[in-house]
Amino acid sequence: MNYQSINFEDKLAKFSEHWMPRIIAQMNDTHFKVVKVRGEFVWHDHPETDEVFVVLKGRLEIQLRDGTVNLNEGEMYVVPKGVEHKPCAEEECHILLIEPAGLVNTGDVQSELTAPSDIWI
Amino acid sequence: MNYQSINFEDKLAKFSEHWMPRIIAQMNDTHFKVVKVRGEFVWHDHPETDEVFVVLKGRLEIQLRDGTVNLNEGEMYVVPKGVEHKPCAEEECHILLIEPAGLVNTGDVQSELTAPSDIWI
Numbered sequence: 092m093n094y095q096s097i098n099f100e101d102k103l104a105k106f107s108e109h110w111m112p113r114i115i116a117q118m119n120d121t122h123f124k125v126v127k128v129r130g131e132f133v134w135h136d137h138p139e140t141d142e143v144f145v146v147l148k149g150r151l152e153i154q155l156r157d158g159t160v161n162l163n164e165g166e167m168y169v170v171p172k173g174v175e176h177k178p179c180a181e182e183e184c185h186i187l188l189i190e191p192a193g194l195v196n197t198g199d200v201q202s203e204l205t206a207p208s209d210i211w212i
Numbered sequence: 213m214n215y216q217s218i219n220f221e222d223k224l225a226k227f228s229e230h231w232m233p234r235i236i237a238q239m240n241d242t243h244f245k246v247v248k249v250r251g252e253f254v255w256h257d258h259p260e261t262d263e264v265f266v267v268l269k270g271r272l273e274i275q276l277r278d279g280t281v282n283l284n285e286g287e288m289y290v291v292p293k294g295v296e297h298k299p300c301a302e303e304e305c306h307i308l309l310i311e312p313a314g315l316v317n318t319g320d321v322q323s324e325l326t327a328p329s330d331i332w333i
């Protein structure tokens with residue numbers, strides 16, 4: 092029997108909206124989500140958990156209150172719990188997010204960019 | 213201030229041994245490890261946790277007792293907890309492992325391939 096691997100590009104090809112993460116896998120209580128982003132997100136934090144960003148395509152800037160992280164394809168960053176951050180991308184960027192199941196993308200901030208946290212693709 | 217992203221290729225360039233994972237990041241109690249593999253690993257399982265394989269370069273076959281998963285670059289697979297598996301790679305393959313901190317690569321199996329689980333790079 093052949094079990095199926097999960098292909099990031101195939102999953103990303105299934106949608107086009109920005110800032111709308113889709114779950115592609117679960118490891119214990121951790122979700123793996125792909126998301127397309129462009130432009131500026133909202134300042135927010137996650138008081139209860141770290142959050143991992145992996146850039147699959149393009150370039151991502153994560154603004155922090157006291158600095159900036161620039162991520163290219165093949166790079167990752169762990170935003171520590173409780174640290175305010177604002178992801179930005181001049182051009183469309185494809186990201187793999189790794190975070191606890193149920194985490195809301197804008198944290199406690201209500202925004203038009205707040206997305207459901209339970210959509211599988 | 214510029215915070216530093218974590219570059220997979222840069223981390224992988226720092227060592228050459230096979231089947232010897234190095235930790236590159238931590239998210240809560242989860243470790244992110246890079247590892248170079250070639251040849252056949254040993255059959256083992258992790259009774260207490262799922263384990264994630266992401267192929268960064270090359271091709272990986274994960275044998276399961278009732279089938280096989282083939283992973284190419286840009287693909288991932290979640291081996292469920294308790295499921296026996298044996299990773300194999302004909303040519304050198306570079307992998308990102310995501311798993312709970314402290315997890316031993318060969319599970320409960322003692323092998324010459326059993327590696328320390330706490331080496332950061």
